[in-house]
Amino acid sequence: MNKLNKNIVAVLFTPLFLLLIVYPLVALLVRLEWDGVANTFADTFFWLSVRNTLCAALLAALLSLVLAVGFGYCYLFLKHTAIYKVANLMNDLPIALPHTVAGLTLLLAFGRKTCGFLGETGLAFTLLAVVLAMFFVSYPLAARTVASGMDKMETEIIDVARTLGDTPFKAYFRVVVPTLGEALFSGFVLAFSRSLSEFAAVVMFGGNLPGSTQVLASYVFTKVEEGELEMAVTASCFCVLLSLLIVATLSLRRRVWHAER
């Protein structure tokens, strides 16, 4: 019976997995052409979009981590307060929200009408807007990862630290945060990867200005629109490679962590 069940799962899962996940990636990779690679790598805007993507994603992930650490404090010590309840609810919201809506909310909040004193377009259509858009969609992942790391933590360490003279604030930064190394690292990598892949919110709030606010995702979109499919394929393969690199780093680091235990 068990064997039959296993076979059914394999029969259902394998073809669907191959068709819906592996096949599209293969379809992309087989379209890679040397001309496309040469043209793309010679395009300054491509490298500028790579730079923008990496810098903005890094900053967004760092900002996500800082806020996730702040959320972690509320999660442990301020669970009955309104700020925690709102923050907890908001952690789920950006995941369910269409990212075009996220981009629009940011545009309305920090655009020309509200932040016009900062420049002609407010914060919109700047690299900072790209960072904020990436942060908006990636922060929930970092916060959830940090909270789930805390659920696995031995909470008695906080009680002990308090009886040894720590205030909740001191205990959090002297004992809890250093204990959460793995969760913090995972939160950072997840936020970074989510930021790398963001398109809709970035385009709505940051725009798609080549060399200025264009990121890899919007570069691919522009090249498809311009009919430069071979360049879009090259940039896409570059994205796949980058994503694989991140996933491999995460997996390697986790193995090292488990080996150290």
Next chain:
Amino acid sequence: MLNVEKVEKSFLPRRVLREVSLSVDSEIRVIIGLNGGGKSTLLKIIAGIWPADSGKVFIDGKNVTGLSPEDREIGYVPQHPALFRHLSVKENICYALKNGRGAVEEGDRLIALLGLRDILDKKPDVLSGGYQSRVSLARALASRPKVMLFDEPLSDLDLAIKEKLLPEFKRVLKAQGMPVLYVTHDPREAGLVGDSFSALVQGEISEINSAEEAFDLIKADYDSA
């Protein structure tokens, strides 16, 4: 001296502690009770980790009921050693120094007394359960608390290691000459470490003469339930 006056605590709909009062002078008082019987709750209330529904806690005559754990000058050794994994043994023991508690000499004295000199630079994860318990005890004592609270600190250990450690714990604690409250569900462990005994049954505390007496009380309660 530790005084607990009419402490009550409920986790609705259950009343966990019913007007619990006790006094502990320079002795090791063991409270024996079933698992889930409110022993840990009582210790957490005394330590200030959880608030009581009503009642008061006094340490050396001072009412500490409304104070936070960091202001009570209490040493707390929980069920699991709860060592700070990112710090070395030495850093764990000297942890309270950064909060202006204890003294370096006190830490050194405890390190010598508990035989921890050879493992000072090690991280807690590589230590055996017995050594982790010793470090946990040294860390709490090094802060020079006015009262020590033990919440089944050796429950993770094998009986053989317990029987080796308990007289050692008792020797170290007697040398400090402070009130010690030690809770356990194991009458044998209680007999090895305690000077005086209480039983916590159905949320009520009663003074008894020996650990065996607690066993009879708990057994009668269990049979009637």
